[in-house]
Amino acid sequence: MKFGVIIFPGSNCDYDAYMAIKTVMKQDVEFLWHQDTSLHNCDCVILPGGFSYGDYLRTGAIARFSSIMKEVMDFAKDGGLVVGICNGFQILLEAGLLPGAMLKNTSLRFICKFVYIKVENEDSPFTNFSKKGQVLKIPIAHSDGNYFIPEEGVRKLRENDQIIFRYCDQVGNVNPEANPNGSLENIAGICNQTKNVLGMMPHPERASEAILGSDDGTYIFQSIVNFFDKNR
Amino acid sequence: MNGKDKNRLAVVHVKLKDGVLDPQGFTIKSALENMGYQGIKQIRSGKIFEITFQQDEKRKPEELIDEICRKLLTNPVIEKYNFEISK
Numbered sequence: 252m253k254f255g256v257i258i259f260p261g262s263n264c265d266y267d268a269y270m271a272i273k274t275v276m277k278q279d280v281e282f283l284w285h286q287d288t289s290l291h292n293c294d295c296v297i298l299p300g301g302f303s304y305g306d307y308l309r310t311g312a313i314a315r316f317s318s319i320m321k322e323v324m325d326f327a328k329d330g331g332l333v334v335g336i337c338n339g340f341q342i343l344l345e346a347g348l349l350p351g352a353m354l355k356n357t358s359l360r361f362i363c364k365f366v367y368i369k370v371e372n373e374d375s376p377f378t379n380f381s382k383k384g385q386v387l388k389i390p391i392a393h394s395d396g397n398y399f400i401p402e403e404g405v406r407k408l409r410e411n412d413q414i415i416f417r418y419c420d421q422v423g424n425v426n427p428e429a430n431p432n433g434s435l436e437n438i439a440g441i442c443n444q445t446k447n448v449l450g451m452m453p454h455p456e457r458a459s460e461a462i463l464g465s466d467d468g469t470y471i472f473q474s475i476v477n478f479f480d481k482n483r
Numbered sequence: 484m485n486g487k488d489k490n491r492l493a494v495v496h497v498k499l500k501d502g503v504l505d506p507q508g509f510t511i512k513s514a515l516e517n518m519g520y521q522g523i524k525q526i527r528s529g530k531i532f533e534i535t536f537q538q539d540e541k542r543k544p545e546e547l548i549d550e551i552c553r554k555l556l557t558n559p560v561i562e563k564y565n566f567e568i569s570k
Contacts, residue, residue, distance in 0.1 A: 311557055316555075345558065352560035355506045399503060400563060433504070 252479045257315045257323075257339075264300035264336065265454060270460035272297075276472045285317040288371055295332040295475055296323055298339025300392065300454055310353055310395045311341035318344055332376055332475060333394040333448045337393055340440075349443055349450045350408070350417040351400035357433030360371070363392040365464060368439045368453055369419040371410045375442055376478035377449045380470050382472030385468035386423045387416075387467040389453035391431060391439075396452040398441075408441060416440035416451055489538045493548045495556060495566040498529040503561045532556060544568050 254272045258265045265282065272280040281291060290296055294297040301312035314320070320342070326350050327333045335343040343349045356362060365388055373383040380386070399409065409415050419430040430437045432452075440451030455468025484494050500501050508526040534551070538544055545568065552564045 308555070332549060334500065344560075350560075352558050354561065357504070357506050359506050359510055385536070397504070397506070401560070432559070 252278055252294045252330065252476060252483075254278055254295050254297060254299045256280060256299055257283045257319055258299075259285045259303035259338075259342075261303040261305055261314075262299050262301035262338070264338075264454060265329055265455070268299045268336070268424050270457040271456040271468065272472065274440070275459045275466075276474075276476065277456060277470060278476060283319060284314065285319050288322060288327055290319075290322050290331075290366050290428045294479055295334065296324070297343050298333070298335040299456070300339060303342065304339055306338075306395070306431030309345065311338060311343075311345040312383050313453040314338075314342045315345040321400050324348065330445065330447050332379065332479070334471075334475070335448075335450040336383075336454055336456065337391075337452055338454055341395065343448060343450045346449050349384045349403050351439055351441070352434070353395045354367055354399050355395055357429070359394075362396070362431050363403075364431070365390045365458075366439075366453060367419050367421055367423075367429065368451075369423050369425060370415040371414050372462060373419055373466070374412070375414045375415055375446045375449070375474075377442065377471050377474050378440075380474035380477055385470075386419060386421065386425060387401070387453075387458075387470060388465040389455055389458040389468055390464075391453050393432070393452055395414065396432040398432075398438045398452075400432060400435060405435060408438075411444050413444065413446075414438055415442050415449060416453070448449075469475060489528055491538050491544055491568055492570045493532075493534040493544070493565055493566050495534065495548065495552055496529060497532070497533040497552075497557050497562050497564045498527060504509050544559065552555055 323385035
């Protein structure tokens with residue numbers, strides 16, 4: 252299986268994601284440039300965290316028009332696996348590959364800390380190696396992670412089991428105290444209707460080895476590898 | 484002056500839709516209250532873009548600016564917009 256990590260101008264978790272895939276997950280991985288017009292036969296494309304185009308206008312709003320995004324859109328429409336982490340999630344929202352939008356955190360602060368997220372759906376290419384209800388310790392690092400979607404949209408997300416992760420406390424209680432940024436219904440990660448595109452604000456690549464404080468992020472990467480092996 | 488060279492100015496106002504939480508507006512309102520201003524009911528923040536552009540004879544300027552607003556300047560999930568184009 253081959254992963255691709257896209258580098259946008261201003262990406263800053265590209266190497267973290269690359270290293271987590273290569274050295275921890277022992278999978279083939281290559282960088283993709285935002286001006287590329289091919290995904291180089293990658294089986295899973297990661298849009299990493301960072302501040303593409305300085306977050307100008309809106310987070311992800313300009314990166315969404317990069318040449319490579321046309322390829323990502325076609326790849327996603329054909330069922331290809333796409334993961335957007337933090338700014339990558341914001342880009343997928345702007346591109347319309349995932350529903351909803353990001354607002355500023357209610358605290359108006361940049362929040363960089365470990366949080367707990369609950370696996371709400373284990374039946375996805377990104378969570379099949381974890382169990383429903385499992386609590387993962389993974390850090391967030393963002394100013395605009397306050398997920399918003401109109402009422403009808405959130406109803407659709409619930410009906411189609413598209414809510415993959417919710418912010419929770421250490422033992423898995425989903426409540427306002429465990430919500431770091433004001434996200435609607437504590438939403439931390441969602442997927443599209445066909446469940447091949449994931450967006451999440453927490454950074455699994457920053458939680459890929461015990462020495463980093465947690466290796467819970469590997470549940471997500473391992474799920475992707477398992478899914479691919481099973482469906483190849 | 485021929486029409487082709489005519490520069491136009493569009494002023495675009497972008498606001499969060501009603502009902503969408505505006506943490507910046509809320510914080511600015513709190514700051515004003517802390518400064519002693521009373522009776523401030525609500526503050527909604529937004530953005531202004533001034534677009535100077537050359538008028539294309541084949542295209543209505545209103546259509547052009549509307550398209551720019553929809554495609555890039557706003558996110559229709561959370562934002563609304565209006566604009567004026569000066570003569």
